Amino acid sequence: MDRTILHCDLNNFFASVAVLDNPTLKNCPLAVTGSVEERHGIVLAKNELAKSYGVATAEAIWQAKRKCPELVCVPPNYHRYNEVSMAVRDIYLRFSDAVEPFGIDECWLDVTGSRLLFGNGMEIAEQIRAAVKREIGVTVSIGVSFNKVFAKLGSDLKKPDGITEISRENFKEKVWPLPANALLGVGRSTKNQLDSLGIFTIGDIAAAGCDVLKNRFGKMGEQLYLSACGEDSSPVATEESAPKSVGRTTTLSSDLHSAEEAWPVVLSLSENISETLRRHGLYCGAVQAHIRTFDLNVKEFQAALPAPTQSSMVMAEKCMELIENNFGFSVPLRSIGFRAINLKDAAAPYQTDIFTDFHEAESREEVEDKIFEIRQKYGKDSIVRGTTVNTHIHDRDE
Ligand SMILES: [Mg+2]
Numbered sequence: 001m002d003r004t005i006l007h008c009d010l011n012n013f014f015a016s017v018a019v020l021d022n023p024t025l026k027n028c029p030l031a032v033t034g035s036v037e038e039r040h041g042i043v044l045a046k047n048e049l050a051k052s053y054g055v056a057t058a059e060a061i062w063q064a065k066r067k068c069p070e071l072v073c074v075p076p077n078y079h080r081y082n083e084v085s086m087a088v089r090d091i092y093l094r095f096s097d098a099v100e101p102f103g104i105d106e107c108w109l110d111v112t113g114s115r116l117l118f119g120n121g122m123e124i125a126e127q128i129r130a131a132v133k134r135e136i137g138v139t140v141s142i143g144v145s146f147n148k149v150f151a152k153l154g155s156d157l158k159k160p161d162g163i164t165e166i167s168r169e170n171f172k173e174k175v176w177p178l179p180a181n182a183l184l185g186v187g188r189s190t191k192n193q194l195d196s197l198g199i200f201t202i203g204d205i206a207a208a209g210c211d212v213l214k215n216r217f218g219k220m221g222e223q224l225y226l227s228a229c230g231e232d233s234s235p236v237a238t239e240e241s242a243p244k245s246v247g248r249t250t251t252l253s254s255d256l257h258s259a260e261e262a263w264p265v266v267l268s269l270s271e272n273i274s275e276t277l278r279r280h281g282l283y284c285g286a287v288q289a290h291i292r293t294f295d296l297n298v299k300e301f302q303a304a305l306p307a308p309t310q311s312s313m314v315m316a317e318k319c320m321e322l323i324e325n326n327f328g329f330s331v332p333l334r335s336i337g338f339r340a341i342n343l344k345d346a347a348a349p350y351q352t353d354i355f356t357d358f359h360e361a362e363s364r365e366e367v368e369d370k371i372f373e374i375r376q377k378y379g380k381d382s383i384v385r386g387t388t389v390n391t392h393i394h395d396r397d398e
Contacts (some may be wrong), residue, residue, distance in 0.1 A: 002168065004121040005236060006109040007143040007151035008092065008128060010085075011160035013105035014045035016138040017084050018074050025072060029053055033061055033073045044076060048160065084136060091131050095124055100237045101281035101345065106155075108148050110236035121145075125163045133161070149184050149232040150175060156182065171230050176203030183227055185220065193217070202228045237280055246276045247288075249337030255294050256333040259324055263316075266323075269338040270316035277340060283308035285342030287315055289322040292335040301326045308344045315340060 010016065014032040019025050029050040035041040041061040053068035065071050085104045092099045095118060098110035111124050118124045121144040132140045139161035143154020150171060154164040157174075166174055175182075181191040183202050194200070197216065199208055205228035213221030226232055248269040256262045277284060288302040301322040309315065319338050323329075 001112075002146040003110060003112045004115060004124075005145055005148055005151040006111055006121065006125055006128070007102075007145075007148070007155040008088075008107050008109065008132075009141050009143075009152075009155040010088065010105040010132075011139045011141055012045065012047050013085075013138070014076060014081065015047035015050075017077065017080050019047070020084070020137050021077070021080060022074075025074070028072045029055065029068050029070060030072050030074065031055060031061070031064060032076050034076070037061075041073065084138065088132055088136055088138070088140070091128065091135065094131075095128060098236045098238050102152075102278075103281070106152075108151060108236045122163065122165055129161065129163060145171075147230060147232040148234055148236065149227040150230060152184050153178070153182055168230065172203070175230075176201060176206065176228075178202050180205055183224065185224060185227065190217070190220075190224075243276070243280060243282070243343070245288075245339055245341045245343060246273050246282075246284075247290075247337060247339035248272050249290065249335060251335045252333070256329075256336070258329055259320060262323065262329070262333065262336065263320060265336055266319050266338060267312065267316045269336065270312040270319065273315065273338065273340050274310055274312035277310045277343070282343045282345070283310055284315055284340035285344050286340075287318040287322065288339040288341050289319045290337030290339065291323060291327060291333055292337075294332040294334050296334070299327060302341070304342070308342075 015030050018030060018032060027049070029052075030047040031043045031050050032045040033041040034044055039062070043055060043057055043059050043061065043064050045057065046055045046064075050064070050068060050071060053071070055064045055068055055071060061071075061073060081104055089099060089101070089107065092107055092109055096109045096111045096114050100108045102108065111118070111121065114124060115121075118127060125142040125144050129140055129142055132138060141155045141157075141159045141161065142163045143151040143157070143166065144163065145151040145154055145166040146168060150166040153175060154166045157164040164174075178201060180186050180194050180199060180202055181188075183205070186194070193216065194205070197208070197212075199205055205213070205224055208225070210222055210225045213225045215221070217224065223232075250265060250269060252265065256265065273284070284305065285308045286302055286304040288300060290298070290300045292298050303318060303322055305314065305318055315338075323336075
């Protein structure tokens with residue numbers, strides 16, 4: 001029997017909360033900006049009206065104001081985002097216990113077991129859409145499907161305040177003509193590689209076949225193929241299945257003697273951990289670094305982060321700081337382990353990494369800036385592709 005999965009995505013979440021708290025802003029073009037000072041502030045989020053002027057996420061306020069002089073800029077209010085997010089989640093929980101957050105404004109629900117009580121997927125989605133609007137005052141777009149990947153894709157198709165069903169009967173017609181990067185897991189770099197293979201749509205991914213994609217992208221290629229064919233079987237993670245901590249460790253083929261040598265290793269571990277955190281909608285509150293020296297001495301250090309994060313850069317930098325400050329490469333290292341602890345729910349208040357959480361695409365520019373910064377600090381070759389080191393990484397999920 002097919003599952004019934006919903007993906008609920010709150011529309012223009014930051015801007016909607018701003019209007020909720022100040023209804024006079026309702027008909028204004030609105031942007032939530034990192035700093036209201038025009039020279040440094042950038043647009044973190046915007047409402048539909050601002051969007052219609054061409055205001056884009058991640059651009060500078062002065063650029064946005066050139067397109068839309070009457071743009072109203074408000075600062076973010078993380079505390080309120082958290083409150084509203086939790087209130088909406090309480091509504092979801094009326095319809096299913098299996099609610100998996102994905103960032104602060106998105107959740108998957110497995111409502112397979114709720115159909116007898118509340119009706120089919122479309123009927124449940126309609127009840128949720130109406131309740132969120134009536135009780136909270138914000139709108140939500142919902143995708144209804146038989147797997148998580150298509151449910152997420154469906155929630156992108158009618159914005160704001162819309163419901164889209166992607167069924168076994170209609171997915172070839174609705175999903176396959178869409179560009180490849182509409183599929184969960186296809187970021188900019190994967191998209192570029194797919195382009196070079198002549199694979200432009202989700203249908204092209206399905207038509208390419210499993211072997212071609214597996215040869216090019218490894219395990220991820222297989223997952224892409226399965227996703228495109230509607231064969232994604234990943235479960236909606238409930239609270240109980242969420243890990244308490246996420247750790248990765250690696251044994252090195254040669255000893256490490258310096259921060260410059262250690263950095264790419266720490267960064268790949270961190271990227272790996274970040275991916276797992278995102279999958280579970282968890283944020284890392286503290287970092288634990290674990291090192292083994294060439295003479296097999298084991299040392300462990302830990303420190304809290306200023307704010308919970310999923311950012312691989314923030315976690316990796318903290319891990320490096322721990323190793324450098326407490327150990328300083330006085331003797332060569334044989335292995336490095338790295339664990340994200342004090343994990344927090346996605347909706348916990350946080351301040352950093354706003355882009356990676358809310359606008360995956362835009363975030364990559366930010367990450368690239370960060371990479372540039374790191375290269376300045378640790379040298380040109382300090383960042384290598386994560387995959388070159390990942391092969392030796394051992395999973396230490398708990
Ligand atoms: Mg959203």
